Amino acid sequence: MLRAEKKYAKDGLRILWIAHQDRVDKLNAFAKKNGVPDYLYDPDDSQSVKFGMTYGGGIIFINREGVVKKRIPKGFSPQELEEEIKRIL
Numbered sequence: 001m002l003r004a005e006k007k008y009a010k011d012g013l014r015i016l017w018i019a020h021q022d023r024v025d026k027l028n029a030f031a032k033k034n035g036v037p038d039y040l041y042d043p044d045d046s047q048s049v050k051f052g053m054t055y056g057g058g059i060i061f062i063n064r065e066g067v068v069k070k071r072i073p074k075g076f077s078p079q080e081l082e083e084e085i086k087r088i089l
């Protein structure tokens with residue numbers, strides 16, 4: 001995700017990391033270890049639910065107009081990531 005964000009930043013790609021269903025200390029450790037610049041902690045799932053993610057991890061592709069174009073609950077390949085990024089940019 002971080003590589004994709006750097007690669008497509010000039011095209012306007014932004015990644016919002018939303019963390020839920022975990023403890024803040026574990027999230028902070030994960031973010032630090034993996035170079036996640038910042039994340040939104042969503043302890044009551046209110047933000048996650050807005051985007052259709054109510055369990056576990058996943059990725060949501062939202063276009064410039066704010067429309068959710070695709071949801072992948074978890075497990076995606078680098079190729080699938082690239083294809084979806086190109087569709088929304």
